[in-house]
Amino acid sequence: MKKLLLAVTLMMIAISAVSCSSGPTLRLLNWGEYLNDDVITRFEEEYGITIKQTIAASNELFYSKIISNTTAYDLVIPSDYMVEKMVEEELLLPLDYNQIPNRALVTYMDGVVEIYNQMTTTTLARTGHTVDYSEYAVPYFWGTYGIIYNNRVDGLEEALNQYGWEVFFNSTDYFPNASRAMYDVPQDAYATAMIYLGHSPNEYSATFLSDAQTVLEGANFSQWGDDQLKKDVEAGNLDMAFVYTGDFLDRLYIQLDEERTIEEITADFNIYIPDTTIVFIDNMVIPYTATNLDAAHKFINFLLDPEIMALNAESVGYAVPTNEAYDVIVSHIDDTDSFYHNWAYANLTYYNKNAEGTYYPLTSLPSDFVDDITSMIDVVKTSN
Amino acid sequence: MTDRYSDYPVATLKEYGYRDYSKLKPVTRILKQVLSFVIFFGLYLSIIIIAIQSLNSSSVMSSFESISLKWYPNILQEDDLMTAIGATMIVSLIATALATILGTFFAIGLYAMSKKKRQQWMLLNNVPILNADIVTGFSLMLMFILVNTFIKTVFTSLPQAWSIFGLPTLVLAHLFFAIPFVILNVMPKLKETDPNLMDAALDLGVKPLKAIVKVLIPAIKAGVFAGMLLAFTMSIDDFVISFFNTGETFGMSFDNLSVWIYGVIGRRDLSPSVYAFSTLLTIFTLVALIGYELSKNRKGRVKIKK
Amino acid sequence: MNSLYKRLAIPYQVWLVLLVFLPIMAILLIAISNLTTANFNLSDISFQLSHWNDLVENQSLVDGEYFNSYLTAFKNSFIYASITTLVSFIFGYFLAYQIKKSRIKNKFIILTIIILPMWSNLILRSEALRSVMLDNNIFKSIFGFDILPFSVGTPAAVLFGLIFTYMPFMILPVYTALEKIEVNLEEASLDLGLTPFKTFWKVVFPLSFKGVVSGSIMVFLPTFAGFAIPKILSNGNIVLIGNIIETKFTYNIYNVGSMLALLILILILGSILLLTRFDKEGETLL
Incomplete structure (x- = not known):
């Protein structure tokens, strides 16, 4: 027993010793595996600031961690609708662009500008306030959602390219034997059904809710999941799933590492990005709890450097938000190193900045409607 | 002998209500062992699969490529x-x-x-x-x-x-x-x-x-x-x-x-290194347990000698 | 025993009262409030009961039928927890009995072997089970056949996961109860002419019943309220009440989540009362 006590005491001393030795720190609240280790190393070397990263799996968790003030984070990376909610509840500090000189050296891609405009529009419609979100947020990564499909199924690729959403939702007329899956996020499911019905995914009413329910029931989903979806399609255990385009690229890169070619891989599974789909953007924002504003601004500025942003994208399957970083990535298209070549190819194919389409970011819905959506999804799940 | 007593009604063991189960014994014993094994297998199935996954050289989890121990040292690389x-x-x-x-x-x-x-x-x-x-x-x-x-x-x-x-x-x-x-x-x-x-x-x-x-x-x-x-x-x-x-x-x-x-x-x-860590933890505990049991048995034997 | 020692328990009494009753009160208050955000700012919270209507109303038209997802989820929870408990009892009792009859007498070793799988993360274990229930899986790619005869998304898949995850909680109490039965009793019964089978039913089983009740509760409750295993092994298609609570908490709809949690809490307190009828101090709980 005494030994045990001694061990505990020693451990406590060790921990406090470790904590005392560190200099200035940046407390970053981030998604898992969403920041390249090389970027961390370079930032720490350049500024002498240690990055302490905490990871969370959902925007709602970011929100609760900030509002409950359990830890004072200096920088958070929430998505579009959560930024709206945080601004609305005055949880974010405006950025000081004097400390972000790199902002003037880069331009946001058209798609990104469009998302910020839409966020402003939906916010105006909902609250009556005009908010310029670039005052609070600098984009980190963004990306579309699409339908990852099993290309071993004959005719599925052609049908998706020709009929789009119809193939995914209309399970009576199209591929009745194919298995379909939806991302297990109630608002995403509702939004896709709304797009299929020809509405904006950000409108809501009781009628829309029951229409969406009918659509989701008609799709006859065999699965509601998150990270397994991409792997199931990859392994041929599932035929179609609504996922982040980045989910597909994750698996693509992993298979490329296993020495397969892009042609071989996409013959097995590929992603179809509908002309009208939802899109997300993750943003660097500074919460009101921040203690090291200087480090937070330095980090934002550092990330806006096209080289650094491209470096960060090497380990993450999402799209970079600035034209300059995009150019860095696609300039590798003639690279002899197969990784860099494939990386450029993937960005040109799946995140091409000239792609035409209507992309909706999801807005922050009132909580009683979120409650209704979650209940509706539970009904769809339990009723089959 | 048989002729002399053949007229008497002789009650067999069976008629006394005794049934001879001894022939069944080996069968039931094997059945019991098989069932115990199946239950243990069920309890450990997930651990066995995790162990298999930790040895897969490919990080594509649906098929096994070749045996590799690379995920084990890689645990230390994953900060x-x-x-x-x-x-x-x-x-x-x-x-x-x-x-x-x-x-x-x-x-x-x-x-x-x-x-x-x-x-x-x-x-x-x-x-x-x-x-x-x-x-x-x-x-x-x-x-x-x-x-x-x-x-x-x-x-x-x-x-x-x-x-x-x-x-x-x-x-x-x-x-x-x-x-x-x-x-x-x-x-x-x-x-x-x-x-x-x-x-x-x-x-x-x-x-x-x-x-x-x-x-x-x-x-x-x-x-x-x-x-x-x-x-x-x-x-x-x-x-x-x-x-x-x-x-x-x-x-x-x-x-x-x-x-x-x-x-x-x-x-x-x-990262598959997570599987490697889980496997290591299980194996380490099992080995420690067996070692403990063996050392205790040895001690026991010494005592008997005294 | 020196009554002086009673004082040792005082800190624990304070601790238990604080940490058992205060949180329950908090859940109760939130269940009757309008709290649908993680913002626990007391001035924004007010009394609200309207969401309780959903328990009885919440009826959505599905194929022309009325339907209540909460009640269906409660019913699902009950069915899955009951089957899991029953099967765990049959297999778990059998294994505990075999262990008792075996030569291994060191309880510590038995305990460790039974609970060792729990040292690996529950999500990892469930995902591992899920992976071999898919059509194309790692086991099949090595051995050429499927190890488990059912596929993901079926009730059998969920039950398999639940049964083999929670069975240790059945084995341990039953083993503890069996261990306490004196060998003489069994021998006496056999000597008195009872068949081994009758000895088991008339002597051993009644004496181990305490352990069976504890084990059943230890299996039933986490199965009833859990969410990870059904979610992973049913492909999200089988919704138990725990899954609904988890969704509500995930999206910060705390009042509805707390309302449902409160109903589960009533079930749990009921079980504890039931337990005390058979086992006054929960001795065989593990």
Whole structure:
């Protein structure tokens, strides 16, 4: 027993010793595996600031961690609708662009500008306030959602390219034997059904809710999941799933590492990005709890450097938000190193900045409607 | 002989109601062994699959490519994984140690009560064990938020970054469900002890605390160890309660392995090194256990020689 | 025993009262409030009961039928927890009995072997089980056949996961109860002419019943309120009440989540009362 006590005491001393030795720190609240280790190393070397990263799996968790003030984070990376909610509840500090000189050296891609405009529009419609979100947020990564499909199924690729959403939702007329899956996020499911019905995914009413329910029931989903979806399609255990385009690229890169070619891989599974789909953007924002504003601004500025942003994208399957970083990535298209070549190819194919389409970011819905959506999804799940 | 007695009605063993099952015995024995094996296999199936996955050279989990040990040394390369393992170990070891010590003393305290009172308190002791994880986790979080706010209003000099969420809340939350397991295991052993034992020690002038340490605890050692093992298991396996009560202390994120895994699979892929770590932990424990059993047997044999 | 020692329990009494009752009160208050955000700002919270209507109303038209997802989820929880408990009892009792009859007498070793799988993360274990229930899986790619005869998304898949995850909680109490039965009793019964089978039913089983009740509760409750295993092994298609609570908490709809949690809490307190009828101090709980 005494030994045990001694061990505990020693451990406590060790921990406090470790904590005392560190200099200035940046407390970053981030998604898992969403920041390249090389970027961390370079930032720490350049500024002498240690990055302490905490990871969370959902925007709602970011929100609760900030509002409950359990830890004072200096920088958070929430998505579009959560930024709206945080601004609305005055949880974010405006950025000081004097400390972000790199902002003037880069331009946001058209798609990104469009998302910020839409966020402003939906916010105006909902609250009556005009908010310029670039005052609070600098984009980190963004990306579309699409339908990852099993290309071993004959005719599925052609049908998706020709009929789009119809193939995914209309399970009576199209591929009745194919298995379909939806991302297990109630608002995403509702939004896709709304797009299929020809509405904006950000409108809501009781009628829309029951229409969406009918659509989701008609799709006859065999699965509601998150990270397994991409792997199931990859392994041929599932035929179609609504996922982040980045989910597909994750698996693509992993298979490329296993020495397969892009042609071989996409013959097995590929992603179809509908002309009208939802899109997300993750943003660097500074919460009101921040203690090291200087480090937070330095980090934002550092990330806006096209080289650094491209470096960060090497380990993450999402799209970079600035034209300059995009150019860095696609300039590798003639690279002899197969990784860099494939990386450029993937960005040109799946995140091409000239792609035409209507992309909706999801807005922050009132909580009683979120409650209704979650209940509706539970009904769809339990009723089959 | 047969002719002479053939007229008499002879009752066979069967007619006495005795059935000869001995022929069936080998069959039932094999059946029992097979069924036991199947159940054990079911209990360990997931662990076996994790072990297989940890040996797969490919990180594509649906097919096995070739045997490779590369994910094992790779554990050390994964900084985030190492932090999570460290956090898990720190939280679980502190919580287990405290739960074992405190739980043992609390059990002695409860044991000293009258039977009726003790039963009432043991009833309450069962609540943390039986309560749904999600209810425990969420409600503890609510309480800790209140406590945190209270501390920060009283001690205004505390830095903004200071918070009880992290190591303190995790250890307290783990203690909440670990102490009852220790008490449950210690209590039956206390009842088995001779009540005169302690009285004799005290009559002989041994100080009360010393009497516990020197006399009582050796007698209930088996229960304390069993309680410690269960407390550690519950602590290392916990996800939901830790999920609600995690945070940062000393600038270190105390997300345990479960919370970390849940966070990582939110947007990216899990490194197969996680499987390697799980496999190592299981194998290490099994080897330690077998080693312990063997060394004990050897000791036993020496005794017989004497 | 010196009554002086009673004082040792005082801190624990305070601790238990605080940490058992205060959180329950908090859940109760939130269940009757309008709290649908993680913002626990007391001035924004007010009394609200309207969401309780959903328990009885919440009826959505599905194929022309009325339907209540909460009640269906409760019903699902009950069915899955019952089957899991029953099967765990049959297999778990059998294994505990075999262990008792075996030569291994060291309880610590038995305990460790039974609970060792729990040292690996629950999500990892469930995902591992899920992975071999898929059509194309790692086991099949090595051995050429499926190890488990059912596929993901079926009730059998969920039950398999639940049964083999929670069975240790059945084995341990039953083993503890069996261990306490004196060998003489069994021998006496056999000597008196009872068949081994009758000895088991008339002597051993009644004496171990305490352990069976504890084990059943230890299996039933986490199965009833849990969410990870059904979610992973059913492909999200089988919704138990724990899954609904988890979704509500995830999206910060705390009042509805707390309302449902409160109903589970009532079930749990009921179980504890039931337990005390058979086992006054929960001795065989583990």
